[in-house]
Each structure stands twice: as structure tokens, then as C-alpha cells.
Amino acid sequence: MPANETATELLRATRIAPSILSADFARLGAQVDEVIAAGARVIHVDVMDGHFVPPITMGPIVVSALADRVHAAGAILDVHLMIERPERQVAEFAKAGADSITVHAEATPHLNYALAAIRDAGVSAAAAVNPGTPVGALAEVGALLDMALCMSVNPGWGGQPFIAASLDKLARLRGLLPSTAIEVDGGVDAKTAGPCAEHGAGVLVAGSAIFGAKDPAAAYAALAQAAGAV
Numbered sequence: 001m002p003a004n005e006t007a008t009e010l011l012r013a014t015r016i017a018p019s020i021l022s023a024d025f026a027r028l029g030a031q032v033d034e035v036i037a038a039g040a041r042v043i044h045v046d047v048m049d050g051h052f053v054p055p056i057t058m059g060p061i062v063v064s065a066l067a068d069r070v071h072a073a074g075a076i077l078d079v080h081l082m083i084e085r086p087e088r089q090v091a092e093f094a095k096a097g098a099d100s101i102t103v104h105a106e107a108t109p110h111l112n113y114a115l116a117a118i119r120d121a122g123v124s125a126a127a128a129v130n131p132g133t134p135v136g137a138l139a140e141v142g143a144l145l146d147m148a149l150c151m152s153v154n155p156g157w158g159g160q161p162f163i164a165a166s167l168d169k170l171a172r173l174r175g176l177l178p179s180t181a182i183e184v185d186g187g188v189d190a191k192t193a194g195p196c197a198e199h200g201a202g203v204l205v206a207g208s209a210i211f212g213a214k215d216p217a218a219a220y221a222a223l224a225q226a227a228g229a230v
């Protein structure tokens with residue numbers, strides 16, 4: 001089965017992807033509806049296992065709970081797995097309704113296998129590199145990537161400051177993978193969004209800058225304008 005073509009197409013444009021990590025989980029569906037109404041088409045889901053990163057967040061049950069409303073709006077679920085040996089969980093997340101799955105290069109000795117498993121499940125495949133990991137870690141899997149994710153904070157928590165060196169790294173990643181969608185995640189706000197887009201990022205994940213704001217829809221619009229996003 002090929003990767004999810006609708007998702008891969010959506011990920012090719014310059015977009016803001018709200019991360020529900022900073023949402024109010026007591027009214028998660030309503031918060032997702034709010035950003036979709038503001039124009040969001042990529043909803044970012046941060047999965048943490050207490051091993052690859054210290055916190056534990058959410059799993060396939062949350063993806064499944066959001067899938068119908070997100071898909072009905074023509075939007076996609078972009079699932080960022082911050083878990084060890086992610087290849088073991090790909091089938092569950094695909095079944096739950098993930099449209100794009102990102103695995104970390106640092107989380108498995110079987111990156112090629114993990115990416116192939118994601119595509120085999122009919123999902124768009126992406127790989128991430130932590131701030132301390134060179135972009136070259138993705139050089140051998142370029143042909144299997146629908147998207148590459150450059151972490152601009154150390155993964156595990158929302159609300160951290162953007163690591164400035166990520167801008168040059170984004171440009172190097174763009175040079176390494178000229179025709180692959182590039183995502184940036186961590187510390188994206190109205191000040192950093194523009195420079196991220198200028199340095200090659202297409203999908204800009206933003207959690208606290210959107211769901212930490214009084215008006216998430218207005219915050220989404222401000223970020224989209226700063227990034228020149230659709």
C-alpha cells in the first residue's frame with residue numbers, strides 16, 4: 001500500500017500544525033474544532049512513553065477519539081511518536097486513524113524498517129532528529145521519507161524556548177532532502193515562525209503559542225500570517 005497521498009499532499013504546503021499537547025484535555029474535541037475552524041488542516045499529536053522522553057502523554061485511544069471529526073473537516077492527524085522502538089506501535093496508530101506518523105532516528109536501530117512499516121500501513125512516513133543529532137542521520141532513508149522533522153527543542157515538553165541553531169539546521173535539512181516536506185517542532189511562535197519558513201520549514205508545529213493563548217483561533221491566524229502559511 002502506498003503512503004497516504006492526501007496527507008503527503010497537505011504536508012507539502014507551508015502550514016501551521018497546532019499541537020494538542022498544550023490543549024485543554026477536558027474539552028479536547030472543542031479545542032480541535034476551534035483551530036480547524038480557523039483554518040488548520042494538520043493536527044499534531046505528541047505521543048510520549050516515559051522512556052524515550054520522561055513524560056507519558058497519550059496513545060492510540062486519543063487518535064481514535066479525534067479521527068472522525070478531523071477527517072470530516074478534511075484535516076489530518078500528524079502523529080509524532082516520541083517512543084522507543086516505534087515500529088512495534090505503527091499498526092495500532094494506523095488503525096486508530098493516524099495519517100502521518102513520525103518516528104525518531106534515535107529511537108530505533110531499525111529506522112528503514114520502521115519507515116517502510118508506516119508506508120505499508122497506508123500512512124505518510126516521517127523521521128525526526130533531535131537537536132543533538134546531525135541531519136545526516138536521515139541521509140540513508142531519504143527515499144522512504146514523506147516528511148523530515150527537525151526538532152527545535154529537546155523533545156518531551158511544550159513551552160520550551162526555540163533553539164536558535166535550528167535555523168541553520170533546517171537549511172541543511174532542506175539541502176539534504178530538497179523535495180521532501182520539512183517540519184519544525186518546538187518553540188514556534190510569532191517571532192520564530194517567519195525565520196523557520198525562510199530557512200526551509202514547511203510544516204510548523206505550534207503548541208503553547210496556540211493553545212496557551214486566550215484565543216487559539218486568533219493565535220493560529222497570527223502564526224499563519226507570520227509564516228506566510230496557507
Ligand SMILES: O=C(CO)[C@H](O)[C@H](O)COP(=O)(O)O
Pocket residue numbers: 019021022044046080082153154155156157158159160185186187188205206207208209
Ligand atoms: O514534540 C513536542 C515536544 O516534544 C511538541 O510538539 C512541541 O514542543 C510543541 O510545543 P511548543 O510549541 O509549546 O514548543
Ligand SMILES: [Fe+2]
Pocket residue numbers: 019044045046080185205
Ligand atoms: Fe511534537
